Amino acid sequence: MAKNWPLARRRSALQARARIIQEIRRFFNGEGYLEVETPLRIPAPAPESHIDAVPSGAWFLHTSPELCMKRMLAAGYGRIFQICHCWRDGERGSLHLPEFTMLEWYRIDADYRDMMDDCEALVRAVAHIMGFGNTIRCMDGEISLNGPWERLRVGEAFERYGGMSMEEALERDLFDEIMVRDIEPQLGIGKPTFICDYPAARGALARLQENNPVVAERFELYIGGLELANAFSELTDAVEQKRRFLAEEEYRRSQGRPPYPLPGNFLDELSNMPPSAGIALGVDRLVMVLLNAESIDEVVAFTPEEL
Amino acid sequence: MYTVADLRKGLKVTLDGDPYIVIAFDFAKPGKGQALYRTKLRNMINGTILDRTYRSGETFDPAHLEERKMQFLYKEDDHYCFMDNQTYEQTHVSEDALGDAKNYLIDNLPVSVLLFKEKAIGVDVPNFVNLRVIKTDPWAKGDTSGSDSKPATVETGYVLRVPPFIEEGELITIDTRTGEYSTRVKG
Numbered sequence: 001m002a003k004n005w006p007l008a009r010r011r012s013a014l015q016a017r018a019r020i021i022q023e024i025r026r027f028f029n030g031e032g033y034l035e036v037e038t039p040l041r042i043p044a045p046a047p048e049s050h051i052d053a054v055p056s057g058a059w060f061l062h063t064s065p066e067l068c069m070k071r072m073l074a075a076g077y078g079r080i081f082q083i084c085h086c087w088r089d090g091e092r093g094s095l096h097l098p099e100f101t102m103l104e105w106y107r108i109d110a111d112y113r114d115m116m117d118d119c120e121a122l123v124r125a126v127a128h129i130m131g132f133g134n135t136i137r138c139m140d141g142e143i144s145l146n147g148p149w150e151r152l153r154v155g156e157a158f159e160r161y162g163g164m165s166m167e168e169a170l171e172r173d174l175f176d177e178i179m180v181r182d183i184e185p186q187l188g189i190g191k192p193t194f195i196c197d198y199p200a201a202r203g204a205l206a207r208l209q210e211n212n213p214v215v216a217e218r219f220e221l222y223i224g225g226l227e228l229a230n231a232f233s234e235l236t237d238a239v240e241q242k243r244r245f246l247a248e249e250e251y252r253r254s255q256g257r258p259p260y261p262l263p264g265n266f267l268d269e270l271s272n273m274p275p276s277a278g279i280a281l282g283v284d285r286l287v288m289v290l291l292n293a294e295s296i297d298e299v300v301a302f303t304p305e306e307l
Numbered sequence: 308m309y310t311v312a313d314l315r316k317g318l319k320v321t322l323d324g325d326p327y328i329v330i331a332f333d334f335a336k337p338g339k340g341q342a343l344y345r346t347k348l349r350n351m352i353n354g355t356i357l358d359r360t361y362r363s364g365e366t367f368d369p370a371h372l373e374e375r376k377m378q379f380l381y382k383e384d385d386h387y388c389f390m391d392n393q394t395y396e397q398t399h400v401s402e403d404a405l406g407d408a409k410n411y412l413i414d415n416l417p418v419s420v421l422l423f424k425e426k427a428i429g430v431d432v433p434n435f436v437n438l439r440v441i442k443t444d445p446w447a448k449g450d451t452s453g454s455d456s457k458p459a460t461v462e463t464g465y466v467l468r469v470p471p472f473i474e475e476g477e478l479i480t481i482d483t484r485t486g487e488y489s490t491r492v493k494g
Contacts, residue, residue, distance in 0.1 A: 050340060177360050180340075
């Protein structure tokens with residue numbers, strides 16, 4: 001009898017996980033995407049205020065394959081996807097592992113609205129392969145995957161669930177607390193929710209809306225209160241991107257975080273990138289949603305504590 | 308002094324002068340936002356439950372509690388009776404104050420009774436406790452995968468998930484920090 005019973009009992013979850021990942025590959029191959037692999041160990045992560053990379057020698061383990069994949073868009077690859085491990089220092093909880101599995105996909109001549117359509121088609125395809133119709137059970141509720149899914153602006157979400165306006169929450173430095181405590185549990189209940197149009201300061205790599213530049217063309221997908229994916233209409237202005245990186249890096253250093261070098265090659269090549277959209281989706285969380293799991297621990301072979 | 312990195316279920320801290328115990332804890336991070344530490348805390352004196360969210364960098368004072376080594380004697384109504392190993396003095400603790408610890412109390416179990424201003428307000432049990440299974444379904448023949456689980460009731464009345472090969476009458480080790488099955492005790 002298996003000595004490691006917690007591992008043995010995860011067999012059916014890990015079998016389902018493998019089927020889900022196979023279906024993700026089948027879906028993107030069918031949509032004309034090229035599967036790519038970019039290095040996991042990189043010299044210069046994208047500086048983001050609240051994401052910490054794990055050092056690896058003088059370099060870092062990537063927190064996302066975003067910069068390398070955008071360099072591929074700039075070099076003429078029109079539709080690419082990748083499934084890889086990413087590392088984020090200090091992130092551990094029932095929805096977080098410091099090493100986790102990410103799915104990212106990017107396409108040229110698209111914006112964040114196209115990414116919403118991709119999400120709907122992908123999640124429905126994966127649900128079908130798992131033997132679900134267009135209804136799944138998740139977090140004690142039934143969720144219909146029939147389209148179109150709810151699209152809710154961040155500002156509207158604050159008015160509806162947050163008890164104060166988004167502007168007031170930003171002003172009083174309560175944006176994250178209200179989002180976690182009051183808004184997230186209401187998102188993706190009954191049907192999935194795209195919460196979109198974040199304040200400009202909360203999308204360091206996102207394009208701002210042309211007619212409303214205080215808003216970033218960014219969305220997050222929620223199902224059953226669980227955040228699954230983050231998408232942008234990608235910023236292609238290299239000067240603006242460099243300015244934002246410097247601001248994020250200054251914030252990081254002011255918090256006593258280790259310095260990152262500026263990702264020079266990415267910034268050099270960014271001006272060649274056509275208008276594009278991209279998205280990062282947590283594969284472990286997608287498996288959680290489809291298996292109705294309460295903790296991310298249930299859908300991976302090993303947690304860091306078990307190594 | 309504790310930091311947010313020390314937060315876990317069972318940690319005891321001082322808030323507004325009162326001792327509180329963390330009864331639920333999770334890490335949260337809204338997309339691209341900052342790390343938040345969500346806690347549910349129970350006031351160990353009056354039972355009030357608080358929901359508090361902390362940011363990285365925040366610190367906590369440990370709860371100032373006196374610990375006395377005792378053993379569990381018996382339960383009477385909604386009170387549990389413990390005896391001091393040195394003075395033989397007996398102390399009562401209410402069921403509410405025990406929290407999850409009541410799931411593991413068998414005769415003579417060594418515990419630490421926690422006192423605040425001379426009043427017993429909680430009990431720490433050992434990290435691992437051996438309890439006998441008094442009720443569970445028999446092992447379905449032919450299932451050798453060990454990949455399933457089934458409910459089992461132990462002698463304290465506590466119900467947990469165990470591997471399919473565990474039979475009634477067997478002794479199992481439970482991790483009291485998680486409440487989960489750990490191993491089978493051989494022999």
